Amino acid sequence: MEKLKYSELHPLKPNLINEQLLTKDEFINKFNNFQWVELLKLQLSAKELYGSPSLNIENEKGDGIAVSIVGNLHEYEFYVCYKRPTTYKKSKWFGLVTYDFYDKDFCSVIPGQTKEDAFEAFMLFYEKDYEKIEEKWG
Template identity: 65%
Template sequence: MAYSKLKYSESHPLKAELVNKRLLSKEEFVNKYEKFPWKELLEEQLNADDKNIHCSPSLNVENNDGKLISVSIVGQLNDYEFYVCFKRPITRKRKKWFGLIEYDYYDKDFCSVIPEQTKNDGLEAFLLFYEGNFEKLEERW
């Protein structure tokens, strides 16, 4: 099931709160993604005092089911990479009693964080999310 509009937000390094929380269509989001000042915000972060930094420059999209995709830029201006974070509820295995007993448990906030991605990888993740192709997202991220 594809979503026509999802909740969009931005994370800026020197701002504690999310910016531009609103609904965006896929086309509106692609435009925002392409024009987002990735390097400028990374430079702002690198030049700031550590105590003033709240997060890495990121774009985030969330649906009503608690699933979220986020892309962040990290590193140095001449050597940076993107992280793709995919938050979703899943059933996981857990061991107890020194690994003798394994059981399933529901993790409503499971998040995979995949480093060493490109800007295009991040856009691909968002497009899959907008299309509701969570199976492909699960395979890749």
């Protein structure tokens, strides 16, 4: 079973922590035990903040899923970020010239997601179902 690079971001810690390789089952355990709301509470009361509580996984190519919780304790949501290379159209000179632009670190950031959506994104990434990920979070 493939192991993916895993890391966490805590609002009061300046660096990513727990960078390691995890199997799907190990990740499920980490996801289920991650203190989303408790860390959000810490974030909301912090004087010095390093980021929203987040979990991240990445494959060997650097593609990955990152999920963050944002909002307040009574009304919060999750952001699902899908990082992968892509080519898209860009324009310059006031739209007179369009060209294909390759972005090796393109990241879709989709707000308004639930914890269940976040879990689904991670599981699809472990299963390498990039087509479904692209449909929902691309």
